[in-house]
Amino acid sequence: MESFGTRLHRAVTERGPLCVGIDPHPGLLARWGLADDVQGLDRFTRTAVEALGDRVAVVKPQSAFFERFGSRGVAILESTIRQLREAGSLVLLDVKRGDIGSTVSAYASAYLDPSSPLYVDAVTASPYLGVGSLAPMFELAAEHGGGVFVLALTSNPEGAAVQRARTADGRTVAQTVIDEISQLNRGASPLGSFGLVVGATIGDTGHDLSGVGGPLLAPGLGAQGAGAADLRTVFGSSLAAVLPSYSREVLSAGPDVAALRAAVDRVLGECRGVLAAR
Numbered sequence: 001m002e003s004f005g006t007r008l009h010r011a012v013t014e015r016g017p018l019c020v021g022i023d024p025h026p027g028l029l030a031r032w033g034l035a036d037d038v039q040g041l042d043r044f045t046r047t048a049v050e051a052l053g054d055r056v057a058v059v060k061p062q063s064a065f066f067e068r069f070g071s072r073g074v075a076i077l078e079s080t081i082r083q084l085r086e087a088g089s090l091v092l093l094d095v096k097r098g099d100i101g102s103t104v105s106a107y108a109s110a111y112l113d114p115s116s117p118l119y120v121d122a123v124t125a126s127p128y129l130g131v132g133s134l135a136p137m138f139e140l141a142a143e144h145g146g147g148v149f150v151l152a153l154t155s156n157p158e159g160a161a162v163q164r165a166r167t168a169d170g171r172t173v174a175q176t177v178i179d180e181i182s183q184l185n186r187g188a189s190p191l192g193s194f195g196l197v198v199g200a201t202i203g204d205t206g207h208d209l210s211g212v213g214g215p216l217l218a219p220g221l222g223a224q225g226a227g228a229a230d231l232r233t234v235f236g237s238s239l240a241a242v243l244p245s246y247s248r249e250v251l252s253a254g255p256d257v258a259a260l261r262a263a264v265d266r267v268l269g270e271c272r273g274v275l276a277a278r
């Protein structure tokens with residue numbers, strides 16, 4: 001089984017360095033002329049899959065917007081995941097899970113075991129019960145060619161108070177996460193399967209990302225105010241590993257499929273312009 005890092009490296013080579021989120025906000029449903037109900041959710045996600053599935057390297061459904069409709073929303077999430085995989089994009093489910101290790105095992109089975117209805121290529125995870133508590137996710141991901149993106153320096157302004165706090169050895173909390181994920185990726189080529197989430201909004205953080213060896217997911221572009229040029233400031237010499245991520249900026253071009261695709265081409269072009277100079 002090929003590793004997630006290898007599959008991601010190929011997808012980005014073939015389709016370009018871009019992740020697009022499927023975040024069916026109530027406001028976007030209204031903008032697309034859809035009701036804020038299960039039928040609206042279904043129509044929204046089918047259109048997004050049609051526009052994105054055969055051209056974007058990684059598509060990132062945001063689980064919260066499906067869960068808010070209960071079991072019928074989760075059924076649509078399952079079907080969206082299947083459709084995206086069939087269309088050839090890698091699916092990164094944004095669920096930000098984290099818990100004590102024995103419960104993380106169950107989350108790992110839910111998302112990273114190929115027999116699960118919610119099986120995806122990769123998930124986001126929260127390290128705030130300790131990076132070590134995520135070990136069952138790392139292990140199942142490694143076994144089945146999956147990936148895990150761990151929150152390090154998030155795009156929201158509230159994150160800094162926790163993530164930049166100093167630990168006993170003087171490193172920030174974020175740097176300890178960065179260092180632990182770097183260890184997991186040691187020796188992986190061309191790219192490790194364990195990534196970090198580092199917001200494009202956060203400016204020059206003074207954190208050392210050079211040894212991570214895995215992908216750096218960069219949300220915060222577009223609707224949260226960061227632009228492609230900010231990637232240079234945030235990531236510096238680590239630009240090669242960056243996977244820029246947009247949700248509302250692209251989705252607000254819908255529901256016309258051609259317009260959604262044009263938005264994808266536009267943001268991809270902007271990101272390539274910055275990432276090519278790495």
Ligand SMILES: O=c1ccn([C@@H]2O[C@H](COP(=O)(O)O)[C@@H](O)[C@H]2O)c(=O)[nH]1
Nearest residue numbers: 062154155199219220223224246247248
């Ligand atoms: O630090 C983080 C981690 C995750 N996110 C998620 O990414 C998208 C961003 O959506 P936009 O519409 O492009 O703002 C959303 O699903 C967040 O939950 C993040 O923004 N920042």
